[in-house]
Amino acid sequence: MTITPGKKREKIDRLAELAAVRDDERGVSLWQEAFRRLRRNPAAIVGAVILALFVLVAVVGPFLVPYGATDSIGIREGVVKSGQGIIPGPSGDHWLGYDHQGRDVFSRMIVGARQTLLVGVVSTLIGLAVGALIGGVAGAAAGLGGRWGRWVDSTLMRFVDMLLALPSLLLAVSVAALLGASLTTVMIAVGVVSVPVFARLLRGSMISQSNSDYVLAATSLGVKRSRIALTHVVPNSLAPVIVQATLTLATAIIEAAALSFLGLGNPDSTIPEWGVMLADAQPYLGIRPALAIYPAVAIIITALGFTLLGEAMREALDPKLRK
Template identity: 80%
Template sequence: MTLASGQKKEKLDRLGELAAVRDDEQGVSLWRDAFRRLRRNPAAIVGAIILALFVLVAIVGPFLVPYDPAAPIGVQDGVVRSGQGIIPGPSSDHWLGYDHQGRDEFSRLIAGSRQTLIVGVVSTLIGLTVGVLLGGLSGAAAGLGGRWGRWVDNILMRIVDMLLSVPGLLLAVSFAAILGPSPITVMIAVGAVSVPIFARLLRGSMIAQSNRDYVLAATSLGVRRWKIAISHVIPNSLAPVIVQATLTLATAIIEVAALSFLGLGTQVLGQPEWGLMLAEAQQYLGIRPALAIYPAVAIIITAFGFTLLGEAMREALDPKLRK
């Protein structure tokens, strides 16, 4: 009895040692592990700081600007005569000087960030929503839908292929030209460009997930295929789509500025918007090239921040790219 008790105690001690796992070796969820990797990535930190500043300026900045962005202060004071080549530069009262109509350039640059943020985010949400609906339906039909599901998948993917065959900016310009120039038109046009990207990405991710063991186990237990797709496959397939949404925001901001530059954006007189400011400055490059440099640098830095964060998220969530 004593020997048996000793062996039993020794076996329990070994099991206890195997079960005692250090905290840093315990399993964590995908998102928690990705967040931990993001905190250690300098590119992710820089991108997050740029985006935080951009969002803060866009939300709070228009309430704190020193001058009305639509009021021609310089013309009233007689210091701006763009027709005679006189547009004053930075000063203690006007940090970035005046624009060609005598408006405070710094106030317009800050106020224009809100319009850029709203149009960029809404257009990305439009593309993400429609793309997830198409891609989710197509992926569920292809991976779990049987014969009729393959027909649905083929029809939806041919529609997506037609959208992909047209260059993105040309498709956005076509939408904007048909619907007429307005901020809503720009949102729809830029959102339509990103729909096939999200749809294709989610479909591919769902097809990969549909071959996993947990799908086979749920199917063997008699769980309906559409319930498996909605409850398990789609949630597990959204990680690359969320990463792509962050990268698409950078592209959306550039495309929004491009459409505004072409005159298809906002038509409200005096309303600041970075792309429109860039377009208006083209006539005065010989007088004050800084009027084009300010909004261009703002667009580049903002898109760069979204790109840095998106690439860092892709690296953190993709096992093949983890360091």
């Protein structure tokens, strides 16, 4: 039976229509699918809103505060007499009242948000950079195999195990005590605490990825193992590390506040930081407990925002946790 050109063309067009893929059926990348899930997750939305407000206040807020963060307005005006137990509360001009040195608490809270964000981000980046370096080298060495690869992996992991054996707060206090009290010390101390977490996570993810089909295919094509590790295994292993960085930001803010509360943070208390404000408020809990409540609530809400967003990202990126 002879098929005319017209029928042949119609048949081809029909097959093309059947084979066509609609826009909503096209495959998407892991991150695109994760973003879709995050947009439908109420916890992720709440966490993102909290963090957006926190970052906005930290970046823009210090330029809009009504009073200087170090200006002792209440002492100068004679309305604050902390020695006599007189520390006025909120008013129309001072929304959160004064502190024990007559400074506007609202202005110090806004300016302190920038210091808190700086400590959390920098300490997390320190832990991420050092931990990813150790974990990446260990994961690549384990994937390469051989005697030297196993030796390098074992040596680095024993060092990480030593850090994990110490309680995180004790390790941070030890590092801060060795380096001396300063804001930089707090960043380094909190960063060191998070190093073993990132190292272990990246190493495990790289070892898991090294058994994938694409690694076997690249190896069969003669690609060097070192190139496979750097250009394929490491990029595909970063998703859980990024999620962990979001969760680590929450703990970094809490641990930084704890170190400042213990007197290992910035020795200059005139520079507002939520942990320092919490420590300064302790002698005046009987007079004005709100001085401790304000920074404590701010720390809790900020840490909650990072935790909600991090957990939602973990659920969106891990197929085992998807609902």
